[in-house]
Amino acid sequence: MEKEKKKSIPLWGAVLLVVVAAIAVCVAVWAVFSQPARPVLAPDQAPAQEPAAESIPGDSGEKLESPEGGGSVSLTYSRDVTIDLSDETAMLYFANPGRSNQDMVLQVVIRDNVIVQSGTLAPGNQVQSLTLLQDAADMLSPGSYEGNFTVLYYDPDTGEKAMVNTEIPLTITVQE
C-alpha cells in the first residue's frame, strides 16, 4: 500500500496567507476609523427637554406678536464657544427668552459635523454648558475653529419642526 502523502502548505503559501490576513485587518481598521463623521439629523419632532437648561433670571415672558400660522422667536446668545476636551463639554451662552412662542433645539456645527445637540429649550430657558455628542471629541484638537449655531424651531403644542431655522457664525476655541 502506498502511503498517503500528507499535503502540507508550503512556506511561501503560509507567508502569503499571513500577509493577506494582515492587509485585510488593516483595511478593516481603516474602514472603521476613517469614515467621515455621520451627520446628526435634526429631529422632525421636538426631543426631550434639555437637562442642562435653566430658567432665565428676570425673564419677563411677555410674548412676541406672531403672524397667523407662523412663528416668532427671540434669540439671545454669545458668539464665543469654548470646548473642553477633558470633560467633553462646550461652554456657551444661548437663551430662548420667554418672548418666543417656539421651542428650540441648538446645534453646534463645525464643517458640517454636528458636535453638540441640545434637547428642547422651552421659552424662558437658557444653557451655558452642553455635553459633546459621542465621538465628537475625537474629531477635535486644541485650537480655534470657525463654526456655527444651527437653531431649529418646534411648535410647542404639536412638536413639529418649523420650516424656518437660523444659523449663527461662531468662533469655537478647543482646549485640552
Added chain:
Amino acid sequence: MKRIISFTLALASALALAAPAMAEEATIGQGSQNIEVYAKYEDGSTTGTVYSVDISWGDMQFTYAKSGSRTWDPSDHTYDDSTTSAWTADGNTITVTNHSNADVTASFSFAPLSNLPDLQGSFSIPTQALAAGVENDYVGADSLTTALTLSGDYTGSGEFVQVGTVTVTIQ
C-alpha cells in the same frame, strides 16, 4: 549732678509737650495753604457684546396654480396647450429685528427638498445689515421684512406639504 540731670529731663519734657501747641499757632499764623488734588479717568469696565435678535415668519404657504386649457388635436395627436402656471403666496414674509448692542447682518436662503430640485426660492431682500440698538430706544430697533417668492414647476400634492426650508443667517 542729679539736679542737673533732673533739670535737663524736665526741660526736655516741657519742650516736647509745648511743641504741638507752638506748631499749631505757627500754622494759623501763616494763613491757609492750597494743596493741589489730582484725578484721572480710567475706564476699567467692560461692555460685552450681547446678541439679541427677534425673528418672525408667516405661515409660508404657497400654491402653484395652473389655468387655461389643453385641446386635443386628433390630426396629429398633440395637445394645443394654452395653460399658464403661477405661484401665489400666503404669509411669505420674514421679519428680523436687532436688539443687540452690535450691528448684525441678516441673510436669507431657501433650500428645496431633495426630491424637488427644480424648485427655487428668492427673497425681496436677500441680505441686509441691521444697526445696533440705541440706548433707551427699544421700539426703534432696526429691522427688515423680506418676502419669499417660489418659482419652478411643481406637481405635488393638492394639500399643503413641506417643500423646502428657509435659513435665516445672522452674522
